[in-house]
Amino acid sequence: xxxxxxxxxxxxxxxxxxxxxxxxxxxxxxxxxxxxxxxxxxxxxxxxxxxxxxxxxxxxxxxxxxxxxxxxxxxxxxxxxxxxxxxxxxxxxxxxxxxxxxxxxxxxxxxxxxxxxxxxxxxxxxxxxxxxxxxxxxxxxxxxxxxxxxxxxxxxxxxxxxxxxxxxxxxxxxxxxxxxxxxxxxxxxxxxxxxxxxxxxxxxxxxxxxxxxxxxxxxxxxxxxxxxxxxxxxxxxxxxxxxxxxxxxxxxxxxxxxxxxxxxxxxxxxxxxxxxxxxxxxxxxxxxxxxxxxxxxxxxxxxxxxxxxxxxxxxxxxxxxxxxxxxxx
Amino acid sequence: xxxxxxxxxxxxxxxxxxxxxxxxxxxxxxxxxxxxxxxxxxxxxxxxxxxxxxxxxxxxxxxxxxxxxxxxxxxxxxxxxxxxxxxxxxxxxxxxxxxxxxxxxxxxxxxxxxxxxxxxxxxxxxxxxxxxxxxxxxxxxxxxxxxxxxxxxxxxxxxxxxxxxxxxxxxxxxxxxxxxxxxxxxxxxxxxxxxxxxxxxxxxxxxxxxxxxxxxxxxxxxxxxxxxxxxxxxxxxxxxxxxxxxxxxxxxxxxxxxxxxxxxxxxxxxxxxxxxxxxxxxxxxxxxxxxxxxxxxxxxxxxxxxxxxxxxxxxxxxxxxxxxxxxxxxxxxxxxxxxxxxxxxxxxxxxxxxxxxxxxxxxxxxxxxxxxxxxxxx
Numbered sequence: 090x091x092x093x094x095x096x097x098x099x100x101x102x103x104x105x106x107x108x109x110x111x112x113x114x115x116x117x118x119x120x121x122x123x124x125x126x127x128x129x130x131x132x133x134x135x136x137x138x139x140x141x142x143x144x145x146x147x148x149x150x151x152x153x154x155x156x157x158x159x160x161x162x163x164x165x166x167x168x169x170x171x172x173x174x175x176x177x178x179x180x181x182x183x184x185x186x187x188x189x190x191x192x193x194x195x196x197x198x199x200x201x202x203x204x205x206x207x208x209x210x211x212x213x214x215x216x217x218x219x220x221x222x223x224x225x226x227x228x229x230x231x232x233x234x235x236x237x238x239x240x241x242x243x244x245x246x247x248x249x250x251x252x253x254x255x256x257x258x259x260x261x262x263x264x265x266x267x268x269x270x271x272x273x274x275x276x277x278x279x280x281x282x283x284x285x286x287x288x289x290x291x292x293x294x295x296x297x298x299x300x301x302x303x304x305x306x307x308x309x310x311x312x313x314x315x316x317x318x319x320x321x322x323x324x325x326x327x328x329x330x331x332x333x334x335x336x337x338x339x340x341x342x343x344x345x346x347x348x349x350x351x352x353x354x355x356x357x358x359x360x361x362x363x364x365x366x367x368x369x370x371x372x373x374x375x376x377x378x379x380x381x382x383x384x385x386x387x388x389x390x391x392x393x394x395x396x397x398x399x400x401x402x403x404x405x406x407x408x409x410x411x412x413x414x415x416x417x418x
Numbered sequence: 419x420x421x422x423x424x425x426x427x428x429x430x431x432x433x434x435x436x437x438x439x440x441x442x443x444x445x446x447x448x449x450x451x452x453x454x455x456x457x458x459x460x461x462x463x464x465x466x467x468x469x470x471x472x473x474x475x476x477x478x479x480x481x482x483x484x485x486x487x488x489x490x491x492x493x494x495x496x497x498x499x500x501x502x503x504x505x506x507x508x509x510x511x512x513x514x515x516x517x518x519x520x521x522x523x524x525x526x527x528x529x530x531x532x533x534x535x536x537x538x539x540x541x542x543x544x545x546x547x548x549x550x551x552x553x554x555x556x557x558x559x560x561x562x563x564x565x566x567x568x569x570x571x572x573x574x575x576x577x578x579x580x581x582x583x584x585x586x587x588x589x590x591x592x593x594x595x596x597x598x599x600x601x602x603x604x605x606x607x608x609x610x611x612x613x614x615x616x617x618x619x620x621x622x623x624x625x626x627x628x629x630x631x632x633x634x635x636x637x638x639x640x641x642x643x644x645x646x647x648x649x650x651x652x653x654x655x656x657x658x659x660x661x662x663x664x665x666x667x668x669x670x671x672x673x674x675x676x677x678x679x680x681x682x683x684x685x686x687x688x689x690x691x692x693x694x695x696x697x698x699x700x701x702x703x704x705x706x707x708x709x710x711x712x713x714x715x716x717x718x719x720x721x722x723x724x725x726x727x728x729x730x731x732x733x734x735x736x737x738x739x740x741x742x743x744x745x746x747x748x749x750x751x752x753x754x755x756x757x758x759x760x761x762x763x764x765x766x767x768x769x770x771x772x773x774x775x776x777x778x779x780x781x782x783x784x785x786x787x788x789x790x791x792x793x794x795x796x
């Protein structure tokens with residue numbers, strides 16, 4: 090990660106005899122440039138097309154919306170003449186479930202990555218790394234079913250303990266939701282984003298300049314001190330970008346969250362032990378019954394916010410990486 | 419380099435894992451189909467007068483409530499008309515009607531008849547060109563009020579009490595209102611945990627229709643495909659989610675298709691419609707459907723169920739799903755295919771086979787009319 094962003098720019102044409110430049114290298118060079126440029130253009134075009142699609146479908150419903158889109162907790166979209174929908178609870182559940190997932194996954198991922206790169210003997214490291222990567226190959230519906238059927242009974246006593254010990258704190262307040270809490274969804278999300286954060290962090294830590302590490306050790310640092318002074322500062326931007334990639338996945342995860350998370354009615358609660366819907370699970374829950382354009386538009390408007398949210402997360406990640414670049418060189 | 423290699427390897431292993439899972443899934447599907455169809459197909463093949471036409475592929479889409487029924491019918495149909503392939507995509511009633519009116523599928527499955535207020539009747543007629551679209555009732559699926567309460571094998575509820583439970587006005591199992599309906603039973607003081615469908619569903623629509631019609635004003639919300647905000651509880655995805663929720667939660671209660679309640683060994687409440695407690699059986703459901711009013715004209719067999727019926731032995735919470743077909747206008751092969759398949763689906767042998775998977779057969783007189791309507795498709 091870090092090294093790719095700091096690659097020096099290659100001059101357009103290498104210095105050489107005039108004939109060579111024009112006759113031999115220019116043709117393939119140009120063709121490749123066009124191919125590469127074309128690929129990038131396709132990606133940009135795709136993002137633009139998706140964005141335009143979302144906006145064009147969502148706009149009529151947003152214009153007809155009788156409630157405040159950003160702050161309302163209402164969601165009644167069945168009657169095209171009385172659309173009232175707002176995304177406040179969706180935004181909260183989406184963000185808090187992903188943030189808790191990050192809080193669980195990032196420290197674990199860093200630990201795993203450090204163990205693999207600096208502690209584990211190669212004979213152990215290889216199969217272990219392979220196992221972590223295998224976790225990424227598990228389809229999300231399997232994670233969802235596993236979370237709802239297998240993990241849930243084990244998480245419940247832990248939740249109950251947290252509720253009775255810290256129930257005064259709004260995030261841990263007891264609620265009527267028994268089965269699929271945001272907390273459970275966060276744990277499963279954490280497991281799902283663990284492999285990507287681990288794999289990227291591992292690569293970054295592995296690239297720590299040997300000179301830095303040896304210098305630290307030569308000054309009498311223990312292995313932990315060496316990691317703290319040489320490896321972690323070097324790897325920070327890479328870890329941040331890895332975490333942001335994981336966050337992007339957690340924000341948009343659909344099927345596992347839809348299966349796990351219980352929806353709720355009535356009074357809202359800030360508690361982690363409450364249920365709710367994320368943007369993605371809300372759309373998934375209703376997708377089979379999109380029977381009118383205005384209703385579809387309301388859900389697509391929610392999708393648009395998720396799109397923008399993911400966009401913002403990635404932008405923030407870029408800013409952090411760029412700002413920290415100075416550390417790495 | 420290593421990462422790339424690894425990624426490739428993991429990808430491969432993932433593929434193997436996924437495909438073996440998929441294979442396992444297919445395998446179990448087939449088995450389930452075979453069990454139910456073996457006997458019914460044999461009978462149909464015996465006295466069959468189904469004309470298969472020249473064969474081809476029929477595509478249908480819609481209601482997921484009738485998914486298991488239509489899959490069973492498709493499996494046995496393969497032996498009747500091997501040249502016709504029927505594909506059913508259970509994407510939901512709304513999606514099915516949309517695809518039907520867009521001309522993408524030959525017929526649609528829907529939990530409710532075409533709705534004139536939404537313009538569905540006109541849109542469907544425009545698609546068929548040569549004639550109106552008909553609603554043909556095909557599968558009746560009772561909705562069970564399923565519960566998980568240790569030591570209570572029999573539970574009687576009525577509409578008003580059920581409505582109060584699902585609105586949160588009754589919160590414990592030994593509430594006097596429940597006790598009054600269950601004299602002699604020992605009810606624990608457990609809290610009631612309500613589960614509802616978090617996705618939009620025809621089951622919710624019909625259940626709220628029932629509560630609205632029969633609860634004597636306790637349930638005030640109009641019916642709808644999504645659970646109203648005045649209802650209480652915890653929403654789980656699809657029928658599998660709510661039944662799993664009840665199964666794992668002591669004191670849980672939900673409304674769910676009969677088959678899910680049976681498969682998960684949940685308690686099924688008897689419903690007192692005013693004439694005494696009625697157990698959920700194929701007969702009590704048929705009695706209820708037989709009392710339904712015909713609201714369609716001629717061969718359009720749209721039914722209006724009387725949820726507040728006090729008919730003796732009529733289980734009131736019933737979902738009727740329709741096949742929505744063009745009365746005329748499809749090309750010759752498709753018309754023959756649709757007629758052959760629906761005739762097979764409506765035949766007594768197939769209908770009776772549905773009981774095993776949690777549906778109830780059509781009552782006799784409705785079935786006669788259904789077969790007549792299918793015959794009249796041109």
